[in-house]
Amino acid sequence: MTMQTGRFDLYDFLARHKSEIVAEAETIGKDLAIPDKLRDRLGSTGANSALPGTLRRRCLDAIDDGMSSTQSPKEIGDDIRRLVKSVYGDEYDAVPTNSCESALLVTYDALLTPPKVGPGEPYRSRVVGLVERHAEHHLSYGRPFPPRYKDGFADRGATAGELGLIGRAQYATDCVMVPMSGARYELHGIKMHPTPLLMETDAERTTEAIKRAASIQASNLSGFVTLGYDTIGYGYGEKADCDVPMLQKNIGNLAALCGVPYITDNAWGLPFVGADLRKLGADVMLYSMDKVGGAPTSGLIIGKEWPMVNIRRAMGVHGERFGTPSAHGKGLHVHADPGKMSMLGLLAALRILKDEPESITESIDDIFDIVTDEHSRMKGNLPDGIVITKSYNFGGVEVNYEGTWRASNGGSKIGIPIFNNEDRVAGSNILSHVTAAMGILPGVTDDANVIINPGLGTSDSNGQLIEENMRLVARGMFRAFALMADWACRV
Numbered sequence: 001m002t003m004q005t006g007r008f009d010l011y012d013f014l015a016r017h018k019s020e021i022v023a024e025a026e027t028i029g030k031d032l033a034i035p036d037k038l039r040d041r042l043g044s045t046g047a048n049s050a051l052p053g054t055l056r057r058r059c060l061d062a063i064d065d066g067m068s069s070t071q072s073p074k075e076i077g078d079d080i081r082r083l084v085k086s087v088y089g090d091e092y093d094a095v096p097t098n099s100c101e102s103a104l105l106v107t108y109d110a111l112l113t114p115p116k117v118g119p120g121e122p123y124r125s126r127v128v129g130l131v132e133r134h135a136e137h138h139l140s141y142g143r144p145f146p147p148r149y150k151d152g153f154a155d156r157g158a159t160a161g162e163l164g165l166i167g168r169a170q171y172a173t174d175c176v177m178v179p180m181s182g183a184r185y186e187l188h189g190i191k192m193h194p195t196p197l198l199m200e201t202d203a204e205r206t207t208e209a210i211k212r213a214a215s216i217q218a219s220n221l222s223g224f225v226t227l228g229y230d231t232i233g234y235g236y237g238e239k240a241d242c243d244v245p246m247l248q249k250n251i252g253n254l255a256a257l258c259g260v261p262y263i264t265d266n267a268w269g270l271p272f273v274g275a276d277l278r279k280l281g282a283d284v285m286l287y288s289m290d291k292v293g294g295a296p297t298s299g300l301i302i303g304k305e306w307p308m309v310n311i312r313r314a315m316g317v318h319g320e321r322f323g324t325p326s327a328h329g330k331g332l333h334v335h336a337d338p339g340k341m342s343m344l345g346l347l348a349a350l351r352i353l354k355d356e357p358e359s360i361t362e363s364i365d366d367i368f369d370i371v372t373d374e375h376s377r378m379k380g381n382l383p384d385g386i387v388i389t390k391s392y393n394f395g396g397v398e399v400n401y402e403g404t405w406r407a408s409n410g411g412s413k414i415g416i417p418i419f420n421n422e423d424r425v426a427g428s429n430i431l432s433h434v435t436a437a438m439g440i441l442p443g444v445t446d447d448a449n450v451i452i453n454p455g456l457g458t459s460d461s462n463g464q465l466i467e468e469n470m471r472l473v474a475r476g477m478f479r480a481f482a483l484m485a486d487w488a489c490r491v
Contacts, residue, residue: 007187013491014417015190018430019486022437029438031468034472035233038457043441044473045396046455047268047291051441053455055206055345063341074328074341077317080332081082081326083350084302087272093308095315097299098344100219100267100288101137102336104170107284107301108141109333110310111261112222113170121307124172125222128213130206133234133447134195136421138225138265142173149177172355173222178213181205181255188447190417195447197402198235199387203246203449206235209298210251214258221403224255228266228275228285231389233400233449252281261307261439268292268451271302272353273360274393283307292395294463295349298342321416350363352463361392363454363465370467371397372453374474381482396453401481404448416485418448434480440473450477 013023034042046053066076084094097103112127129139136153144150179185182202188195214221226248230236236245248264255262260279267288269275277285285301289295301311312318316331328337338346353360353433368390385403390396404415418430426448432442442490444451454463456471 006227008192010358010414010417010488010491011190011192014487015428015432017487018196018433021267021430021448021483022433025434025437025480029440029476032438032472032479033239033465034439034476038469039439039474040441041457042439042469042473043458044435044443044450044452044477047288047343047451047453048420049288049290051456052290052444053294054299054461055296056349056352057461058352059294059296059345059348060266063344066344067341070326071340073337073340073343074317074326074327075431076340076347078326080300080347080350083347083354084271087354088278088302089200091305093276093305093312094302095308095317096289096338096346097310097315097336098338099297099302099441100265100286100299100337100343102314102333103286103299103301104138104141104265105170106311106314106336107263107286108170108173111263111284111307112171112225113173114222116171118370120278121144122172124174124220125238126176126217126220127175127223128178128210128217128221129225130210130227131177131183131185131196132198132227133449134227134265134421136265137194137267138175138227138263139177140168140247141170142175145174145176146372150381164288174220175225176213178206178209181209187418190289190430191420191422191426193420195418196235197342197448198420199232199237199402199450201235201237201399203238203250205330206247207250207254214254218258220257221260222259223263224251225263225265226251228269228277228280228282228393228395229391230263231391231398233389233398233402233447235376237389242279244276246278248282248436253355255283256281265456268395268484269393270353270360270395271300271350273357274391274395277302284311284473287348289349289375293346293349294352296342296345298338298346299336300346307398359446359463360395363463364390364392364396366465366467367452367454367470368397370471371474373472374478375399378475378478378482382478383485384418385415386481394451394453396451399450399452399477400448401450404485414488416448416481418489421446431480433484434483435476438480440476440477452477 263281
């Protein structure tokens with residue numbers, strides 16, 4: 001397919017031939033020889049709210065033992081605090097939540113929204129963030145500004161209650177959207193939605209854009225919010241000292257200069273093993289602990305002590321009026337409480353991350369070796385431009401194929417078709433249908449980016465990688481890439 005054909009014709013062609021593509025994928029699946037007992041039981045990632053990974057036996061045992069005891073949620077919460085403080089220092093604190101989305105809601109309400117009481121008209125607060133991947137999560141808790149971005153989350157919200165995602169917007173709060181310099185926001189996918197392609201993001205130029213936005217919004221600036229990831233596919237490939245993403249560190253410095261908090265949504269990240277909020281200059285970091293964290297469905301907020309007081313008060317777990325250092329009462333956001341069972345599993349998972357980080361990092365190293373080896377075996381059948389990155393923060397490997405669109409055949413041909421977040425929600429991501437037809441559970445394949453980590457049939461009850469199963473997943477993914485690239489040439 002030549003560039004003159006255009007993206008519209010490519011995705012129109014793929015949509016019309018979806019059934020034929022899936023039929024070919026079923027044939028490839030037979031060739032992969034996935035054992036029947038593993039078909040539809042293997043997946044590229046357990047870091048998916050729709051398909052969460054299995055828990056380690058030690059976490060399950062901790063839940064079983066704890067639920068048979070009279071240990072209170074307050075005690076478990078205090079143990080989580082002590083564990084976090086033992087790693088980051090006494091000037092940091094923590095609180096568990098029932099999900100990362102709840103953690104975002106509580107953090108916005110406690111740190112970024114203006115006061116709801118007082119005489120006169122309320123002022124508006126403005127939060128500055130980037131037009132980046134998954135921005136519908138961390139930048140949907142205020143009204144988007146400029147208005148050109150107001151429709152960006154519409155489809156995600158259409159299936160989530162009366163107002164959907166739009167209803168998340170907090171009191172008198174706006175989210176200022178800043179495009180990432182060097183990024184491309186082309187229309188891709190069956191739904192032809194603006195797709196963040198971030199491999200060529202320029203950290204310094206993006207920092208200058210953030211500074212300009214902060215200057216313009218200075219009188220209403222209440223904070224900065226970005227993702228906390230560290231890979232090239234998310235626009236954070238340029239690193240500063242200690243392998244810290246330069247862009248995040250720059251924003252942390254800017255937030256300190258402006259006297260407002262910097263919040264990092266590190267939903268996919270690993271506490272202790274992954275990104276360090278101290279090195280980023282972040283005030284608060286948020287986690288979805290049931291993703292790569294290895295915990296039951298739960299979230300975790302870690303931050304500097306002073307903002308954590310606001311957050312813990314909002315959760316109802318800070319000291320009550322009669323003078324205890326912590327409690328477990330009824331705060332404004334008591335609905336975000338994770339409950340005793342989840343807190344027990346979360347504490348057990350955090351202990352593994354702190355005391356046995358090598359049990360995590362060794363698996364990540366092994367996954368990287370497997371993925372790079374399978375890529376080399378398939379290289380003759382794939383366009384150039386695939387970039388594979390190992391991330392201890394992600395707990396696995398990122399495979400990004402955005403570069404195939406520029407590298408294929410000297411740039412004269414389009415590479416592997418790209419499907420966006422809207423395609424995933426609408427069920428029109430053909431790449432996911434292809435892997436499913438092969439017998440591999442569909443993972444997260446949005447925006448030319450695939451995350452591979454253990455959890456879905458690729459690790460045992462002790463959390464150890466099952467290498468032969470992971471190899472089947474990696475091989476199937478690259479076969480799926482090759483199939484989609486082949487169909488792109490048939491237009």
